[in-house]
Amino acid sequence: MRENRHIIREYEALRAVLTTGTTIGAARRLGISQPAISRALTQLENRLGRTLFLRISGRIEPTAEALSLNETLDPLFETLSKIDGAEWAHTENKPLSIAASTTIAHCFLLPRLATFLKQDSSRRIQFETQPTEQIVAGVLEFRYDLGLTSAMIQQSGVKLIPWRKSKMVCVMPEGHCLANRDTITTQDLDGVSTVDFVRRLGGRSLTEQIFNRSGVRPNIIVEAATNIAAVELARAGIGVTVLNPFPQLTEPQRGLVILPFESDIEYRTSFVLSADRPPSTQTRNFMRHIKFTTPEDQFSEAI
Known part of the structure; x- marks a missing residue:
């Protein structure tokens, strides 16, 4: 033996x-x-x-x-x-290095970082808020152990592990002329004042594809760089916005009406890992913590 x-x-x-x-x-x-x-x-x-x-x-x-x-x-x-x-x-024992997109960071992740750290006083985390392209670059260069994003990524060298999926919604202020509908269609938004995203973001290309296919021309009043900004502008009455509801809109929203938007597009919120390096025990523990502490909501579901 x-x-x-x-x-x-x-x-x-x-x-x-x-x-x-x-x-x-x-x-x-x-x-x-x-x-x-x-x-x-x-x-x-x-x-x-x-x-x-x-x-x-x-x-x-x-x-x-x-x-x-x-x-x-x-x-x-x-x-x-x-x-x-x-x-x-x-x-x-090295700090767990995490990068997340702005909306995920500020509307979802920070409280869960806190609970994860409180479970074990020896844990250490380095956390950054970055656009998706910087998250991917950091994971590829091993500067980040883990990324979190809802963007649709096709990049060799990284591996996406989705844990949440959601459909497009249309967000508008209370009292808007479309607020009494059950579902919003592309035709409903023809000529309507909207808040869209700046052209460098994937969300803008998605909405442009949808509207172009339908021959619809919304009246874009403002171009925003984040979901947080787009929702707040809608709340202020500037216009409606079409976006991914997870995780920003999973809690009740004062002054807003959120309706399903008729589209076949499905968002997937994913962990971003290196395809060339297995995740550490600490990384896997954090991913499990995120999955187990993500509550159910009306706009998204677990994968």
Whole structure:
């Protein structure tokens, strides 16, 4: 029978490769040779009877089995780090770096950051509010462990994990001429004063596509850069706005009428992760916390 210390070394090699993304990086992390890393992975695969990594054009890609095994090993290595202060575990003591879009940050995330921190006094977080393109860039460059956005992203190198979906709504001040409708259609907004988004934002391209298909021309009074600004301008009576209700409109809104907007567009609010680096235990814990503390509302639902 093989000694347990040899099995632990195989698990250490697995986690080091998943963390660094290469066998060279794993070897440097553990202070052993690259062949020793490759040998440990091969021994682990043979012992488990599972393919844990795919070797493709000189690169090593983890399989779903490798990621699942890594999660299963978390309690083992947390215990070992408490016993002998394993150096690899020090990365878990680094602040969790998070970036979120403005609306998610100010209308949803901050109270949940607070409750997450209160659960464990040893936790540390670095938090930034950024536009989606900066969130993606930061995740790609490993400056952020996690991003949160409702934007529709198609970017290689990042992985989106949706946890909430919602449909477009039309927001208007109380007493507006359309406030007695059950649903708002594109035709209802022809010539109507509206608050739209600046052209650099994805929300503007969505509304333009919808209105162009219908031959509708709303009267755009203001172009806003955030959902928060658009809703407040609608509340002030400047015009109606069409947008994603999650998370800003999940609570009762004074002075506003919020109606479904007839559209086939579905928003997905997602976690943004690196496709090349598995999330840390702390990152996964935070994602679970967000999912479990997101209340039900009339405009969105869990995925």
